[in-house]
Amino acid sequence: NAGVTQTPKFRILKIGQSMTLQCTQDMNHNYMYWYRQDPGMGLKLIYYSVGAGITDKGEVPNGYNVSRSTTEDFPLRLELAAPSQTSVYFCASSYAGVGTEAFFGQGTRLTVV
């Protein structure tokens, strides 16, 4: 099973550029999440989705956008990249959200220079 797949694994962006981080899961999970992990820190929730067509902001949504047109895909869009967005980004999914295990992708290391 592929689980949660994120692409790319690494990316360097210049200030002001835009990009989309891709996330796909093949477990038919309802809930999907995007987190960022800054060096030496825990994960902070950027956006989440409880099903296709439904998204909501997490703790640190500024500078990001998401969409959820299908159950499987949950892309994260960065507009006008800034050095403060240098981080490792994780996508995760879970079957029912509360109390159930979240499965994580392997992360995308993004550097904005």
Added chain:
Amino acid sequence: AQTVTQSQPEMSVQEAETVTLSCTYDTSESNYYLFWYKQPPSRQMILVIRQEAYKQQNATENRFSVNFQKAAKSFSLKISDSQLGDTAMYFCAFIRPANAGKSTFGDGTTLTVKP
């Protein structure tokens, strides 16, 4: 807002010994879930153990067990018979059911198992 505190940024343990990682949290809720995740150098986040707040019995998964003290809002992880493969960063996480599955993570404890 919920907060999760891991007061030990780094810890080390000799192979085959036991180590306990601490986690405290702050909430006014009575129903919630707590998790410990492991993040090895590969960056992959792996669930170690889960505890439902309504259950008094401490969760156990093989060499991993928790000491859940609800009144004290404490959720420590005990690793017995430590192995080199346990070397990783460990995160404590809290989920409140009213939060649609959104987790609050601590800042992590880096555990090194020494041969």
